[in-house]
Each structure stands twice: as structure tokens, then as C-alpha cells.
Amino acid sequence: MKNKDEKSIDEIFAEYSKEFLKGAKLLNKLMKDFINEKLDKSELDGVIESEHECDRIKETYIKVLFQDKRALPFLVEDRYKIIALVDEALGKMEFISRFMKIYPFDLYEDISEDFEIMCDTCYILINHLTETLELMETDFDGAFEKTLEIERIRRDARDLRYSLLGTIYKKTEEPTRVLLTSKLVNNVYDIIAWIEDIADYLRGLIIKYPTR
Amino acid sequence: MAISVPIIIVFIIISIFISFAIGANDETFATIHGSRTLTMKELLILGSILAIAGAFILGRGVSETVGKDLLTFEVSYSIVLTILISTSIWLIVSSALGAPISTTHSTIGSIMGVGILIDGLGGVNWITILEMSFWWLLSPVIGFVATYIVYKLIHKTIISKLDGFKDFERTEKIFSYILLGVICLTAFSRAGNDVSNAAGIVVGLGINVDLVLIIAGVSFSIGIVVLGRRVIKSVGNITELVPSSAFASQVPTAVILFVGTFLGIPLSGSHMLVVSLIGLAKARRAPQKGGIWRIVIIWILTFPMAAILAILLYFPINLII
Numbered sequence: 150m151k152n153k154d155e156k157s158i159d160e161i162f163a164e165y166s167k168e169f170l171k172g173a174k175l176l177n178k179l180m181k182d183f184i185n186e187k188l189d190k191s192e193l194d195g196v197i198e199s200e201h202e203c204d205r206i207k208e209t210y211i212k213v214l215f216q217d218k219r220a221l222p223f224l225v226e227d228r229y230k231i232i233a234l235v236d237e238a239l240g241k242m243e244f245i246s247r248f249m250k251i252y253p254f255d256l257y258e259d260i261s262e263d264f265e266i267m268c269d270t271c272y273i274l275i276n277h278l279t280e281t282l283e284l285m286e287t288d289f290d291g292a293f294e295k296t297l298e299i300e301r302i303r304r305d306a307r308d309l310r311y312s313l314l315g316t317i318y319k320k321t322e323e324p325t326r327v328l329l330t331s332k333l334v335n336n337v338y339d340i341i342a343w344i345e346d347i348a349d350y351l352r353g354l355i356i357k358y359p360t361r
Numbered sequence: 362m363a364i365s366v367p368i369i370i371v372f373i374i375i376s377i378f379i380s381f382a383i384g385a386n387d388e389t390f391a392t393i394h395g396s397r398t399l400t401m402k403e404l405l406i407l408g409s410i411l412a413i414a415g416a417f418i419l420g421r422g423v424s425e426t427v428g429k430d431l432l433t434f435e436v437s438y439s440i441v442l443t444i445l446i447s448t449s450i451w452l453i454v455s456s457a458l459g460a461p462i463s464t465t466h467s468t469i470g471s472i473m474g475v476g477i478l479i480d481g482l483g484g485v486n487w488i489t490i491l492e493m494s495f496w497w498l499l500s501p502v503i504g505f506v507a508t509y510i511v512y513k514l515i516h517k518t519i520i521s522k523l524d525g526f527k528d529f530e531r532t533e534k535i536f537s538y539i540l541l542g543v544i545c546l547t548a549f550s551r552a553g554n555d556v557s558n559a560a561g562i563v564v565g566l567g568i569n570v571d572l573v574l575i576i577a578g579v580s581f582s583i584g585i586v587v588l589g590r591r592v593i594k595s596v597g598n599i600t601e602l603v604p605s606s607a608f609a610s611q612v613p614t615a616v617i618l619f620v621g622t623f624l625g626i627p628l629s630g631s632h633m634l635v636v637s638l639i640g641l642a643k644a645r646r647a648p649q650k651g652g653i654w655r656i657v658i659i660w661i662l663t664f665p666m667a668a669i670l671a672i673l674l675y676f677p678i679n680l681i682i
Contacts, residue, residue, distance in 0.1 A: 221397075221529065221530060221533050221603065222397045223603075224526060224529060224530060227526075228526070284525070285525060285526055286525050286526050286527045287524065287525040287526075287527055287528070288524055288525055289524050289525055290524070292525075358523075358526075358529060
């Protein structure tokens with residue numbers, strides 16, 4: 150029996166998206182601070198807290214989601230898969246935050262501009278993803294277009310990643326710094342690539358649904 | 362004529378057995394299970410309630426005299442019992458194997474067995490059987506074509522126009538309510554019809570009709586719970602179902618069956634439903650799950666097996682009655 154105080158699945162998901170975006174926004178701001186050598190590492194805990202809060206909301210979401218598998222069990226399973234995939238993106242955000250806490254160098258000046266673009270791209274894609282997830286509920290065509298947009302942006306980000314790595318690998322001094330900075334770039338790109346994977350999955354669902 | 366208590370008890374047991382067998386082979390709720398509209402537990406409870414209610418409210422009709430049109434000699438009480446018991450045994454065997462069979466086919470197999478045993482080939486009205494066999498072959502074809510067309514229509518006019526998860530959720534919920542309504546009605550009337558046949562053998566022995574109907578209804582529902590779940594599961598899993606596609610296979614089958622019954626055409630509901638699910642899989646270009654060939658083999662075996670059972674049972678029953 151549904152409690153009258155119990156939130157609907159939409160409300161819970163909206164709460165989850167809000168917290169996800171809050172974490173992404175904070176991470177983006179902190180990355181900019183890092184690029185400008187103004188990073189307060191203790192602030193990175195905010196991203197980790199957001200991830201934990203999202204985990205808590207996700208648990209509630211799953212509980213409500215599986216309360217009623219009647220009539221459309223595959224829709225329940227698809228929604229579960231979506232939130233699990235998004236949760237993985239949050240996990241990657243948390244990983245970067247923890248990585249940044251122990252990253253002992255400043256960013257190479259010659260890659261700072263491109264790296265900032267990459268961080269912004271990551272934040273933009275997270276925004277696109279949450280919009281796509283909203284559209285999945287009411288507008289398949291709109292969601293489909295968004296996933297194509299995500300794919301296009303990811304393609305540009307891939308070029309940027311190799312350009313950044315190309316610059317980093319040319320450096321001959323401080324091999325640890327080279328290694329860790331390349332890891333930093335790869336970690337940010339990892340979120341971008343993962344968001345595109347989610348977009349691919351959503352596009353598959355959009356194609357599949359009318360034939361179910 | 363006073364009938365002894367032991368005889369009455371024997372007849373009640375036979376009636377219970379027949380009701381159980383018919384309930385065990387009742388696939389009415391298969392699409393509800395396949396489309397996950399109700400869980401197995403929920404549908405078994407609902408099926409049982411509808412079976413008892415249907416039997417009690419609609420089961421008062423006088424049962425048909427089994428075999429009177431198909432045998433060329435006068436039908437005795439022992440022949441009727443032989444036919445009913447052998448039919449029931451084959452229904453139970455098929456149910457245990459998860460195959461929905463046509464009760465009519467099983468009955469006719471038994472009639473042929475008894476007819477040949479008593480009066481050779483001349484004991485069976487082959488012309489009537491030939492006429493019926495035309496409809497037996499046509500039933501699956503009608504089920505296939507009707508479902509194919511209805512699914513394509515529903516898909517083109519409704520499903521393909523749905524936009525977003527919410528739309529799917531709403532539409533499929535509506536379909537699930539309609540489907541549930543249609544199936545409840547079918548289960549209710551089916552219980553009434555089938556139980557009246559099973560109860561018919563004890564009505565007239567001086568027992569309270571209400572009591573007989575309740576006993577037969579309860580037996581029918583026990584049949585659904587004990588063995589019916591196997592049939593429901595195997596039919597419901599022929600192809601992936603959602604309420605709209607389950608509706609596309611169930612409703613044309615129910616409507617055609619109703620029209621067929623009204624016009625006196627002996628269509629097989631079980632055959633129509635199974636083949637309509639195959640038609641649905643074809644229309645959706647979806648894969649069929651396993652188990653179809655097992656069902657078809659049992660369909661083919663129905664006539665000879667029911668006939669053999671009738672032949673084996675006739676003498677002992679004739680001796681007792």
C-alpha cells in the first residue's frame with residue numbers, strides 16, 4: 150500500500166537529477182579553481198557528499214520502482230538500468246574528486262586552456278544527459294535528438310583528449326607528473342565517454358520501445 | 362428409483378474428477394500471466410473465485426448428452442461416463458505436461474474409441490466428424506490471422522504513436538484493465554459452461570443442485586491451482602507479452618469463439634489461443650520461446666490417446682454401472 154507521504158517515482162528522480170547536477174557543477178567549479186591554481190582541496194568533499202546523497206536517493210528510487218512490476222516489467226527493468234548507468238557516472242565523478250585530493254602537481258600551463266574546455270564539455274554533457282532522461286519520459290524524438298548531440302560533443306572531446314595527451318607525452322621531465330596528468334585527462338574523458346555510452350543505450354531503448 | 366448412497370458418492374467423485382480435469386487444462390489466464398498483469402498467485406486466487414462463482418451462478422444449464430450426434434447407436438449412461446472419464450484423464454495428463462488441449466477433441470477421441478469398440482467402424486458417425494474436422498483445422502488459422510491483423514492495427518493506430526515511457530505506461534495500463542475485464546468474463550462463463558457438463562452427471566440423483574455446483578466449482582478451481590498453473594505458464598510464455606499484445610491475441614480469440622458458439626461452429630479456444638500467440642510473435646517479428654512443438658505433439662496424440670483410454674475404461678465402467 151502506498152503511503153500518502155511517499156514521493157512519486159518522478160519526484161524522486163527529479164531530486165536525484167538535481168543532486169547529480171549540483172555535484173557536477175561543484176566539480177566543474179573546482180576544476181576551474183585547480184586550473185587557476187586556487188583549488189581548496191577540502192571543497193572536493195562536496196562532490197563526494199553529492200555522490201553519497203545520490204546513492205541514498207537511488208535506494209529510495211529503486212525501492213519505489215520495484216514496488217509494482219505489474220504490466221510493464223521491462224519498463225521497470227529499463228528504468229533500473231538507466232539509474233544504475235547514471236550512478237556509474239557519479240562514481241566516476243567521485244573518483245576524480247578523490248584523485249584531485251592526492252594529485253600533487255599544478256596543471257601544465259600549456260594544456261590549461263584545452264583542459265578547461267574538456268572539463269566544461271564534461272559538465273555540458275551531464276546537463277544534456279539529465280535533460281535527455283527527462284525527455285525519455287515524455288518525448289522520444291526529443292530524447293533521440295539529444296543523444297545524437299551528446300555523441301557529436303563526445304567526438305569533439307575525443308579529439309581534444311588526444312591533443313592534450315599528445316602535448317603531455319612530449320614532456321621529458323618529471324615522469325610522475327606526466328603520468329598523473331595524463332591520468333587526470335583520461336579520468337575526465339572517462340566521464341564523457343560514459344555519458345555517451347548511456348546516450349547510446351537510451352537511443353537503443355527509443356528504437357526498441359514501439360516494437361515491444 | 363432410489364439410488365444407494367455408495368453410488369451417489371461414486372458419481373460425486375467422478376464429477377469432482379471431471380471438474381478438476383477441466384480446471385487443470387484451463388488456459389484462460391495465460392495471457393494475463395504472460396503480460397505480467399497479475400502475478401501467478403493473484404491470478405490463481407482470482408481464477409478460483411471466478412470458477413466457483415461461475416459454476417454456482419451459470420452452471421445450472423442442463424449438460425449436453427455427450428456423444429449422441431457422433432455415435433450411431435443409443436448412448437447409455439456407462440458410455441457417457443466412459444467418455445467423460447477418459448477425456449478427463451487425458452486432460453490431466455496434458456495439463457501435467459503443460460499443454461492446453463481442446464476438451465472437444467479429447468471428448469471426440471473418446472467417443473470414437475467407444476464407438477469403434479462397441480459397433481466397429483460403423484459405430485461412429487464419420488460424416489459429422491469430417492464436418493467438424495474442417496473447423497478443427499480452420500480454428501488455428503482463424504486465430505493466427507485474426508491476431509496478426511488486430512496486432513498490426515493496434516500497433517499502427519496506437520502503439521507506434523506513443524511517445525515516451527509515460528505514454529507507454531498509461532496505455533499499457535488501460536490495455537491491462539480491459540484485458541483483465543475480458544478474461545474475468547471469459548473465465549466466469551467458461552466455469553459455468555464446463556462445470557455444468559461435469560455436474561450434469563450427478564444432477565438428477567436427488568442431491569441439492571447448489572451443493573453439487575459448489576463442489577464442482579471448488580474442484581474446478583483446485584484443478585486451476587494444482588495443474589492449471591503449468592498450462593497457464595507454458596501458454597503465457599510462448600512469446601513475450603505486454604498488455605496491448607496480449608489484448609491483440611486474447612480478444613479476437615474470445616470474440617470469434619463467442620460468434621462460433623453462437624453459430625454452432627465447434628471452434629477450439631485452446632488451439633486458437635496458442636496459434637494466435639504464434640501469429641502475434643510473427644506480427645511483432647519477435648522470437649517464439651520453446652514448448653510449441655510439445656504442445657502440437659500432444660494435440661496430435663489427443664485423438665488416439667483419448668480413444669485408447671476410452672477402450673480400456675469402457676468394460677470396467679460398464680461392469681460397475
